[in-house]
Amino acid sequence: MCSKSGTPSEGRRRGARLGSWVAISGLLLGVAACGTDDPSGGKIELTYRIWDKNQQPAMQQIADRFQAAHPNIHVTIQLTANQEYWTKLQGDATGGSAPDVFWMNGPHAQLYASNGMLLPLSDQLKADGVDLGNYPSALTAIYSYQGKQYGIPKDFDTVGLWYNKKLFDAAKLTYPDDTWTWETVAAAARKLTDASKGVYGILAPPFNQENFYNTVFQAGGYVISPDGKSSGYDQPATISGLKFWTDLMKAGVSPSVKSMTDTYPAQLFESGKFGMYYAGSWNAIEFSKNDTIKNDVDVAVLPQGTKRAVVIHGLANVVYAKTKHPQEATQFAEFLGSKEAAEIQAKTGAVIPAFNGTQEAWVSSMPQFHLRSFLDELPYAVPFPASKNTDAWMTKEAAILGPAWSGDKDVAAAAKELATAMNTALREEQ
């Protein structure tokens, strides 16, 4: 099946174990996943796996440039749909046939690094003179584990306060700027809301990256302790960061959680009936193409709580620990993180490249929006919280906090329940 390297018995054992998982999943889900082709020919064959179809042309362009500079290397790009990317990668990594270089995200970085699936890059980066200071430090931190660097940042995203100018004008409110605080947001949301017209001041879904992580950090709280061993959800500051949102829900200035489940908040915002929306830099391209709101919306930095903060997340290119060509794969990963590659990415406007100084092209790709807000937030950006098995507690966040948003449960009680569940999950991953 998938395994092909190693001694026969080793291969068989590995194949059987993987086979069983694939087959159970096949039984129940109809999923089957098998990996890469064997390299052949005189050239060194590298495989590079990504999940975003929109970025494939840019990735291909970068790979072509790399091949031109390294004629002995051939890179094949594998596109795997986002929904099955992690399941497939996990199976391939277990079977020893994961691609040489692939995209990694924050929640999975430590899982792969701590299980020895990623090649530590620190020494090679030093030898090749790659300076990690070229990337936002909070972003580099996501891919560092136990003092070693496992990924080279590719792109990043931060969250901003998107607002609808038309509704602000109608309510005779000044537009949000960097002087805004939580109180300003709440007051503006109340003024903007006009239930009879179906107009709401703000969209306050129980989403982590866009919503409550930011306010938790702004309140001085934390999601996971720096040593990665305990949950911060029982901390008063963290709870006040959650309460900011549940108070908005209680005040009736946001549509219900059910409404925001049935229709994705970004789509609601695009209807032009919602005053404010905490949304990512990744939403810019979509908003710029929407005829209803493209001339009416703009973005500002996030309002501050007791301090300024924004959660930053971004992808990195990582190298598979069992790659047959560690040196060439690392070279390719380094090139993917280079200024040249970043400039190719910036032109597409799909993502903000991670390489400092190349983001200008992205900012000017949509001059109608004040996209610089997303860069202005970098000095106080906080890494997206993660642990070795992030998904184990992140699925609980939504499940346990949800009832606090809908008003069925007290937010402090829900947060404490979540802290207990999260601490159990964190203990299990040690």
Add this chain to the structure above:
Amino acid sequence: MAAVNSLARPRRARRPANRRPGRRPERMWAYLMVAPMTIGLSVFYLWPIAQTFYFSFTRSGPFGGHTWIGTANYRALVDEPSVFQSVANTLFYAVVQLAGIPLAVLLAALLNQRGLRGRSIYRLVYFLPVVTMPVAVAMLWRWMYNGDYGLINQLLSVVGIQGPHWASDPSVALYAVAAIGIWMALGYNMVIFLAGLQGIPTMYYEAAAMDGAGPARMFFRITVPLLSPSIFFATVLTVINSLQMFDLAYMMMSTPGAAAGTANPALPRVRTVSYLFYQKAFVEHDLGFGAAVAFVLLGFILAMTLIQFRLQRRWVHYA
């Protein structure tokens, strides 16, 4: 006599003699013929089942590697409230799906009437959901179920009813998903019943008509009993499929475009056992626990199927 005997004896002797040496090759051929199926089944089903059973007693890492922990996964399973809720959801879903079978019998009987116009169009319409991708089906229904802008609530508002958020209200979502399940399976069951109906000789109906039986009486006294083997088959399949239901629940509960860690408020009330298995094994990377969940599901399916085979003696008539 001697000649006859000498002729007869070898002949009599030859036959068993021929068979005896021939038996082994014959048997070998038989084994050879069933080998692909047997090997396939063993490699892809039996061996993984055995392995899964073994893994359910281990703590398995996301990238292989496991330690024996005895029955800890099963004990954790009993303590986990989401397991109970998922089992309850799944059983409820299966029971509701069974309600689709009488509907399919009735529709099949109606479609089987001779001289019905546009028969193939009806068959196409009912069979279409079966061959449509569940993902596409779920997207369509999410749109119709949308609490604020959906077609169903728009129609209800015409008669002054404020409909619920069908797919995100915990108290109605499972019914809403089950309704889609029935709609999706209807066509498949109808095909089984149509085939069964065509196997019923028309003379029974002619005889019944001569005796003065009406259509309803004919349906219940002739059609249903003679169709009972097909109904039994459909029932067993429906229960097995319902207990394994994953894709529809997954698609209806996930928010397209949403980041990881966002959940539909109705998820706890819709999550099936398969969904829980997926979540535990592949999202939360707890493969051992996932294996235990899968075994509980296997146990349920076995038990339900056994019960059905026991009960069939009471109501299934093989003509």
